[in-house]
Amino acid sequence: MRTKITLLIALMFGLNFGFAQNTEECMTKLSLMSEASKAKNYEAAYQPFMDLRKDCPKYNKAIYVYGEKILNHYIDKAAGADKLAYVKDLLSMYDERLVHFESQTKVGDMISDKAQLMYKYKTELGLSNEEVYNTFDKAYTTDLKTFKNPKALYTYFSLMVDLFDAGKKTDQELFDKYDDVVDKIETEVKISSEGLNKLIAKEEAGTALTKKDKQYKKYYESSLKVFDQIVGSVDSKLGDRANCQNLIPLYQKDYEANKNNTVWLQRAMNKLYEKGCKTDPMFVKILNQKNTIEPNADTAYYLYINTGEQRYLDQTMQLETDPIKKAKLTKKIGLDFYKSGSxxxxxxxxxxxxxxxxxxxxxxxxxxxxYAASANSCGDTNFNKRAVFWLAATEARKAGNTALANSYQAKAPTKSEIFSAGNAGQTIKIGCWIGRSVTVPSL
Known part of the structure; x- marks a missing residue:
């Protein structure tokens, strides 16, 4: 009996010693990989990383965080078969991370990164558009909240268009995915807008931004700029595939099955409006149905467009309470007046x-x-007409459009013309609808 107990103790001690030794080895290799990666010495980090994947895959999430950087480094420097081998290994590593650290991973973000890598090397990997699209779709359906990389969202939609053109997706699937992607972009824009607006309000109140605030401000501004570009690219990719000739028959066919589906009605109504189909009876039919079962600011505005009745425009402003959504709607109203010359x-x-x-x-x-479009009609002399371009340039700078500002500045009076007019530093009142004053630059 005593012999059995002694053997059991010896076995347990041996197991514990082995576990402690293994943990110590994992810790040492993790340290070697981490320090080398921080120094961007990825060659030194590679072997500890590979050992950790094999011997300690569940030890620490950092294995996969640094591993992505290590493998991307090797992908960038390699060529031919070697490059492809590293690409395949990175794809495998994404899967390994999901197996071992799914709860600590932004799943949508990571799967979309995997899909983007598959797309980049689609030909070399022998993948079809459908296979890559399905990986993006997995990111979208599994974890939409963290699937927010602008480039990945565009690629996702671009593949949908390619599949549609190849006859593998229907019109409805294409338009639904367009709405899905645009909705996601608008969600991300709203988050960044709200964050940036708080910092702008803080600055306007005279409170200095902290170092962290400045970092967030830079991030929000960059995010908004990129998403603005991406939504334009998504619209360009959709192109004329969504025109009145295609949309109206589709909505006529599907109306009865969806006439009580408020999401379908909202999307159909918006799409018909955006594509210039607002005079078609189908738009009016969908609009009236949506307004009957779920009126909102959009239905009120579209009713104003169709009837011209001021009460609907007033109702539009009353029904929308979310500041970001209201700003978007208000900008849309402004654009309609702008396009009509009002x-x-x-x-x-x-x-x-x-x-x-x-x-x-x-x-x-x-x-x-x-302002620029009204320069000729709002100035009373040639000099004053061209002075309107100073106002236009100022507004363009506020928009962050340097190229537009410079083009308008070039159309304003030159220094020699200011000298000849003898009005440097004076204030000019601009008439008609502009109703603003502009100060002539001093020489």
């Missing part, structure tokens, strides 16, 4: 949009273009 009314709504959402500088650009 610049004074357009500016009124653009200024309201700026007040509601200061992070969106685009209304400044439309005000700038409105």
């Amino acid at each position: 610049y004074g009314k357009a500016r009124q709504y653009f200024q309201q949009a700026l007040s509601l959402n200061p992070s969106d500088k685009k209304p400044h650009e439309y005000i700038s273009r409105s």
